[in-house]
Amino acid sequence: MSKYIYKNPLEQGYKQFKLTRKQHNELFKYRQLKWTDKYEYYYNDKNILIFKFASILLTILTTILFPISLLFYGLKDTKEIIQDHKKIYNQKKYGLFVSDSICSNSDIYKKIIDIINKN
DSSP states (O other): OOOOOOOOGGGGTOEEEOOOHHHHHHHOTTSOOOTTEEEEEEEOSSEEEEEEEEOHHHHHHHHHTHHHHHHHHOGGGHHHHHHHHHHHHTHHHHTOSEEEEEETTSHHHHHHHHHHHHO
16 A cells, blocks of 8 residues: 655745635535634646645544544453544644645636635
């Protein structure tokens, strides 16, 4: 099995930008921003990369619920439960995120570039 390696888009020539919650929800009708989500956006001349991670609030909630999950799943699965929690704290290292790409010839790409240029 090959080991996953995260490649930072900034090191590959991408530029990072931010979208407000309202802008995100208007652009991505079927991918509305929730309290459990944290997005990172990167762009270059050819495409836009979108990474979706677990939010800080979700990470805090899973930390608080850790003892309950130990009791619920049992002590025999402790090692597996600890591994799962490590993945939440190091999402980029373990590849625990969703990524998507938008090509430069799409309408959404053009709308996002307009938003970036206005700022």
